Amino acid sequence: MTSCKFLNKLFRNIVSYIKKFKKNPITAQPLALNDLVKLHFYKNAKGTLVKTLGDYHCPMTYNVFTEYSHIIAIAETGNVYSYEAYEQLNKNPKHFFDLLNGTPFDPKNVIVLQDPKATKKNIYDFAYMKKAETAEFGSCSINSYSQSRN
Numbered sequence: 001m002t003s004c005k006f007l008n009k010l011f012r013n014i015v016s017y018i019k020k021f022k023k024n025p026i027t028a029q030p031l032a033l034n035d036l037v038k039l040h041f042y043k044n045a046k047g048t049l050v051k052t053l054g055d056y057h058c059p060m061t062y063n064v065f066t067e068y069s070h071i072i073a074i075a076e077t078g079n080v081y082s083y084e085a086y087e088q089l090n091k092n093p094k095h096f097f098d099l100l101n102g103t104p105f106d107p108k109n110v111i112v113l114q115d116p117k118a119t120k121k122n123i124y125d126f127a128y129m130k131k132a133e134t135a136e137f138g139s140c141s142i143n144s145y146s147q148s149r150n
Helices: 004-021 083-091
Strands: 071-074 080-082 110-114 135-137 140-142
Touching: 071 083, 080 083
Parallel strands: none
Antiparallel strands: 071 080, 071 110, 135 140
16 A cells, blocks of 8 residues: 555645646546545554554455555545445445444445556546646645656
8 A cells, every 4th residue: 555655745735736726637627625535544553353553454344455455435424445345235235324433325425446457547648647737745746747658
């Protein structure tokens, strides 16, 4: 999983970009800061069922998230789960209540954070790359640059 420091810097850059351009850096559709969903990741601690300390994991299955994990979030609560937990405990039984706090949710509002089987996206198709728009914060930036496409 990507380091927390990098994700924090990336988040601040996205916020900076939205404040500056008032649009989604990927789609160029209008976007306001209050449209963002605060995500709640769970990190294992000493004494849990997870093998190593400090890894992000699904709070229901305790499976550690890796680059190969299918990960979703519930928009209404921001809680993050493995797709496996969502599929088995929410989707298949049609039980659309957050697994941690019981908040009802619309299955149309499930956010796919990572799907290793999905077609990879080409960064050069992102709106901010096409328009050469830049928003910087510290050493991590969202910016476009000229580079040959493979």
